[in-house]
Amino acid sequence: MVIRVRGWALPHGEHVDLYADGDRWTTDPVPGVAPVAEGWLVPGLVDAHTHPGAEAPGEALDDELLRAHLRQHVRAGVAVIRSPGLAGEPPPWFGTDPDVPRAWHAGPWLVQHGQFFDGWGRRVEHAELPAVAAAQAARTGWAKVVADWGVDDAPVPADVLTAVVEAVRAVGGRLAVHTQHAAGGAAAVVAGVDSVEHGMCLDPDLLHDMAARGTALTPTLSAITSTLATVVDKPEGPRKRWYVDGATAHAPLTAAAAEAGVLVLAGTDSAPHGRVADEVLALAAAGVHPHTALAAASWAARAYLGLPGLEPGAPADAAVYAEDPRTDLRALSHPEAVILRGRLVHRS
Structure with missing residues (x-):
């Protein structure tokens, strides 16, 4: 079934008239096909850090819940x-069925012994980490290492992360690294990982190195800052001081990263799912330019x-809005229509 959308396509804002007969956009007109949606067209949105399929840390992946998320x-x-991390191996339909988003995943988190959530992740010795990460990346394109965890936990050393990066790149994969402490963040940047996840407590002096190496930052800003008010009321101690200091500095750090030329990615890392608009608003509130957010x-x-955007030959994804979201980012919360793989999958 051919569908048609038309309107002002972002990021350039030019008027376009797009058709899809299957999962590719074309500008070749198809007679007699009326638009299914008109307005401001945004290439289908991306949540670059989400862990669907489980309600709470440590729970097993649930296929029914996964589809609902x-x-x-x-x-x-x-x-x-x-x-970047799942509670289990996803089912074959993950990322491919017509009613669910395209998906990239890194399999289970790769973690050090004695760290991370019980029931989640794969505990791996340092000597084995490069080979295990490379095997995962060879299967799914990505691997994910938790570089640091508790306040008193030792991070994964920079030389180990460097070896992991080399092994993952050798199989054509990419490496995401969780870090929320200064030492783990420094090790990730020195190793040249592909993406730093969270990045709380990251040394701002490292941002230009990140930009030069092409290391992206997924700050999960809304998730981190929304927890701050709760943590402030907790008893004093090292863990509270770490979180309050890191979360308070996280918005300015994110804005500085964007200013330094680091690619910032929007990721929610939180439930309920489908809150990427909140992350975009948090980025803008932190001082990231609205267009960049x-x-x-x-x-x-x-x-x-x-994945290319709204152009001939690109995958046929789009979110359609009544107003220009560049003028008011709050419009992102109210898509008039959603096109996925050349199909109208949601209408307001």
Whole structure:
């Protein structure tokens, strides 16, 4: 079934008339096909850090819940997700069925012994980490290492992460690294990982190195800062001081990263799913330029994953809005229509 959309396509804002007969956009007109949606067209949104399929840390991956979470993403205009860590091996339909977003994933988190959530992740010795990460990346394109965890935990050393990066790149993959402490963040940047996830407590002096190396930052800003008010009321101690200091500095750090030329990606890392618009608003509130904040959840994130936007031959994804979201980012929360793989999958 041929569908048609027309309107002002972002990021350039030029008027376009697009058709899809299957999963590719074309400008070749098809007589007699009326538009299914008109307005401001945004390349299908991307949540670059989400862990669907489980309600709480440590729980097993639930296929029914996974599909429900993914549908929440779709209703929010999300056509693509990246899951840097899953509670289990996803089913074959993950990322491919017509009603769920395209998906990149890194399999289970790769973690040090004695760290991370019980029941989640794969505990790996340092000597084995490069080979294990490379095997995962060879299967799914990505691997994910948790470089640091508790306040008193030792991070993965920089030389180990460097060896992991080399092994993953040798099989054509990419490496995401969780870090929320200064030492782990420094090790990740020195190693030249592909993406730093969270990046709380990252030394701002490292941002220019990140930009030069092409290391992206997924700050999960809304998730981190929304927890701050709760943590402030907790008893004093090292863990509270670490979180309050890191979360308080995280918004300025994110804005400084964008200013330094680091590619910032929008990722929610939180439930309920389908909240990428909240992350875009948090980025803008932190001082990231609104155009850059929107790009972090759309065309820039898609390009990072190898997906073009609204152009002939590109995958047929789009979110359609009544108003220009560049003028008011709050419009992102209310898509008029969502196109996924050349199909109208949601209408307001």
